[in-house]
Amino acid sequence: MTKTQRGLNLFLRFLAFGATIAAVVVMVTSHDSTKVLNLTFTAKYNNEPVFKYFVIAEAVASGYSLIILLFTRSKNSLWRLVLILDVVIAMLLSSSVSAALAIAHVGKKGNDHVGWLPICGQVPKFCDHVTGSLIAGFVAAIIYLLLTCSSFYYVPNLFP
Amino acid sequence: MTKTQRGLNLFLRFLAFGATIAAVVVMVTSHDSTKVLNLTFTAKYNNEPVFKYFVIAEAVASGYSLIILLFTRSKNSLWRLVLILDVVIAMLLSSSVSAALAIAHVGKKGNDHVGWLPICGQVPKFCDHVTGSLIAGFVAAIIYLLLTCSSFYYVPNLFP
Numbered sequence: 001m002t003k004t005q006r007g008l009n010l011f012l013r014f015l016a017f018g019a020t021i022a023a024v025v026v027m028v029t030s031h032d033s034t035k036v037l038n039l040t041f042t043a044k045y046n047n048e049p050v051f052k053y054f055v056i057a058e059a060v061a062s063g064y065s066l067i068i069l070l071f072t073r074s075k076n077s078l079w080r081l082v083l084i085l086d087v088v089i090a091m092l093l094s095s096s097v098s099a100a101l102a103i104a105h106v107g108k109k110g111n112d113h114v115g116w117l118p119i120c121g122q123v124p125k126f127c128d129h130v131t132g133s134l135i136a137g138f139v140a141a142i143i144y145l146l147l148t149c150s151s152f153y154y155v156p157n158l159f160p
Numbered sequence: 161m162t163k164t165q166r167g168l169n170l171f172l173r174f175l176a177f178g179a180t181i182a183a184v185v186v187m188v189t190s191h192d193s194t195k196v197l198n199l200t201f202t203a204k205y206n207n208e209p210v211f212k213y214f215v216i217a218e219a220v221a222s223g224y225s226l227i228i229l230l231f232t233r234s235k236n237s238l239w240r241l242v243l244i245l246d247v248v249i250a251m252l253l254s255s256s257v258s259a260a261l262a263i264a265h266v267g268k269k270g271n272d273h274v275g276w277l278p279i280c281g282q283v284p285k286f287c288d289h290v291t292g293s294l295i296a297g298f299v300a301a302i303i304y305l306l307l308t309c310s311s312f313y314y315v316p317n318l319f320p
Binding site: 043047048049050080083084087088090091092094095096097098099100101102103105106107111113114115116117119141145148149152153 | 203207208209210240243244247248250251252254255256257258259260261262263265266267271273274275276277279301305308309312313
């Protein structure tokens with residue numbers, strides 16, 4: 001790996017760290033309430049198990065990105081482990097974003113067939129936060145895909 | 161790659177092909193109906209956009225696995241592209257399984273906070289099919305993770 005490639009790799013990891021931290025903060029601070037028939041209805045991320053999973057997955061990816069940024073060396077014997085963990089984190093991120101997006105879609109559009117009503121009309125601030133958090137999580141997933149693909153690019157002759 | 165490693169690689173791809181085909185067939189044949197207040201309510205996979213996405217993603221993974229099984233050669237210059245596509249398919253599978261699982265979870269347990277009622281009590285056959293399909297999709301995602309990790313194992317000296 002040349003110095004430029006290494007710099008790009010670290011820059012991508014730094015971006016991924018920023019994106020995952022942003023996803024966690026924006027999701028955790030999502031909060032909105034409305035009054036329906038004199039009853040106050042409060043929307044919070046931790047009312048939905050899938051959003052909790054999203055926060056945990058993004059936090060794990062964030063911690064992993066930070067550890068790699070702090071402890072990586074140019075000639076590190078653990079590079080193979082890092083490559084495998086990159087793929088695991090990429091899958092974890094795509095999984096958490098997709099699961100949260102599936103629930104957010106029902107929250108936005110509802111599902112007439114089973115009688116699940118949309119809630120974004122009542123709690124727009126909550127939905128805006130969730131959307132922002134999902135965009136940050138999606139960016140992080142794409143960055144980890146790029147990191148993995150760039151690792152394959154460095155391989156001079158994988159199957160000699 | 162030795163002959164044994166190559167055999168194992170093809171065996172895993174064959175298993176992934178079987179698992180993704182099973183996921184598609186079991187999801188597409190999911191169908192159940194019930195009568196609520198003299199109205200017939202029918203549960204089908206294509207009433208929910210996320211289940212449609214699941215079927216498309218599993219079908220793409222299935223087609224990709226078949227193409228690799230049919231056209232792979234031991235000394236193929238496209239191996240690097242195959243490795244990158246393996247990661248993309250692994251992420252696609254984990255994404256589709258997680259999204260479908262998120263909706264299936266609401267279908268099973270509902271969500272009291274937003275008034276989404278569970279439906280599995282009314283259409284148990286539909287829910288059994290979805291569960292079976294999700295298990296097959298999960299197995300396929302794990303196989304693609306193993307395939308990607310085994311590729312890294314073959315790399316003798318990735319960062320010399």
